[in-house]
Amino acid sequence: MTETPGREKPLYEAIIDAQKLAFAPLSFHAALALRDLGILAILADRRQEALTAERIAELAGLPIYGVKVLLESGVVCDLIALEGERFRIRQLGMLVLRDPMTRVNMDFTADVCYRGMARLQETVTTGKPTGLRELGSWNTIYEGLTQLPPKTQQSWLAFDHYYSDPMFPVALPLVFADKPKRLLDVGANTGKFALACLEHDAQVNVTLLDFPGQLELARQDIAAKGHSARAIYHPIDFLDASAEFPPDQDAIWMSQFLDCFGEDEIVSILERARRALAPNGRIYIIETYWDNQEHAAARFVIAMTSLYFACLANGNSKMYRADDMRGCVKRAGLQLERKLERFSNSHTMFVCRPA
Numbered sequence: 001m002t003e004t005p006g007r008e009k010p011l012y013e014a015i016i017d018a019q020k021l022a023f024a025p026l027s028f029h030a031a032l033a034l035r036d037l038g039i040l041a042i043l044a045d046r047r048q049e050a051l052t053a054e055r056i057a058e059l060a061g062l063p064i065y066g067v068k069v070l071l072e073s074g075v076v077c078d079l080i081a082l083e084g085e086r087f088r089i090r091q092l093g094m095l096v097l098r099d100p101m102t103r104v105n106m107d108f109t110a111d112v113c114y115r116g117m118a119r120l121q122e123t124v125t126t127g128k129p130t131g132l133r134e135l136g137s138w139n140t141i142y143e144g145l146t147q148l149p150p151k152t153q154q155s156w157l158a159f160d161h162y163y164s165d166p167m168f169p170v171a172l173p174l175v176f177a178d179k180p181k182r183l184l185d186v187g188a189n190t191g192k193f194a195l196a197c198l199e200h201d202a203q204v205n206v207t208l209l210d211f212p213g214q215l216e217l218a219r220q221d222i223a224a225k226g227h228s229a230r231a232i233y234h235p236i237d238f239l240d241a242s243a244e245f246p247p248d249q250d251a252i253w254m255s256q257f258l259d260c261f262g263e264d265e266i267v268s269i270l271e272r273a274r275r276a277l278a279p280n281g282r283i284y285i286i287e288t289y290w291d292n293q294e295h296a297a298a299r300f301v302i303a304m305t306s307l308y309f310a311c312l313a314n315g316n317s318k319m320y321r322a323d324d325m326r327g328c329v330k331r332a333g334l335q336l337e338r339k340l341e342r343f344s345n346s347h348t349m350f351v352c353r354p355a
């Protein structure tokens with residue numbers, strides 16, 4: 001892939017961008033405080049009338065000094081406009097307050113990544129997820145997912161689900177066009193896709209593969225919806241290359257899963273998936289490739305997510321380019337039967353069969 005450099009910005013704009021980077025952790029916390037202390041909501045609710053700092057402090061029930069500090073940082077960060085002595089919310093402030101993607105990303109950054117990310121340089125030099133120490137003493141974040149503090153776990157799950165859930169209804173007809181009777185959900189997490197499959201097709205049996213804690217959450221949700229009879233829970237550590245998958249699967253589903261592993265691990269997982277296929281079975285790999293995005297915001301979010309994988313998740317995984325995954329597919333003895341590029345906003349589906 002060749003990146004064509006765009007025209008350079010004027011120097012004065014680049015100087016401001018450089019200062020935004022220099023102060024990024026501070027402006028991040030200012031935006032978070034403006035959001036979570038209710039100041040942005042106060043401004044949004046009274047968008048027609050600009051408010052003085054004193055009035056905002058009064059409405060928020062906060063000391064005037066801190067409110068002024070936040071408001072003024074919000075002004076230079078373009079969240080808030082200053083009109084004479086009064087403040088009014090701007091478009092960026094509205095996005096921080098109301099845009100679901102921005103909220104999910106800010107919560108994930110604040111609750112999961114923020115403290116650990118200060119160890120990024122150590123991660124790069126050692127290849128270890130050194131930031132994970134801030135959350136717990138596991139080798140990977142996945143081992144500890146169900147033991148994270150509630151707010152951290154909630155922000156992790158919200159981030160995961162935000163980028164998966166809307167894709168499931170688009171993917172279901174594609175996967176079920178082949179009428180699979182046995183489907184394996186590899187890295188099933190809390191069972192959202194497995195549950196969607198069980199509700200979509202009354203004939204399908206689904207086996208869920210993940211760590212035991214995640215499977216227990218899935219088991220509860222699937223039982224609550226009355227589908228326990230067609231669900232099998234198979235605890236596994238995918239890093240154990242000798243852990244084969246349950247065989248004779250018509251469809252093997254891997255959604256936003258392979259990005260949790262390094263390339264050699266991906267090849268090992270795909271080889272085991274290949275061996276678990278029934279004669280006409282297919283493997284469905286769904287990923288968001290950072291080099292294959294329509295919108296600059298999606299490309300930015302996906303590329304930044306690699307820093308989380310490095311520093312907090314496991315130290316050797318990342319968001320891949322489509323060609324990286326194509327290479328792993330080939331190494332695992334599979335052929336790419338179909339490639340559905342951005343079949344659902346940011347997601348690309350590889351449909352694979354044994355070569």
Ligand SMILES: C[S@@+](CC[C@H](N)C(=O)[O-])C[C@H]1O[C@@H](n2cnc3c(N)ncnc32)[C@H](O)[C@@H]1O
Nearest residue numbers: 142164187189210211236237238239255256260
């Ligand atoms: C990013 S989530 C993807 C969840 C879901 N497939 C989706 O589309 O949202 C990755 C899942 O893989 C599981 N996982 C990662 N590494 C694992 C390992 N070594 N053994 C077992 N499960 C693992 C995690 O527990 C998590 O549930």
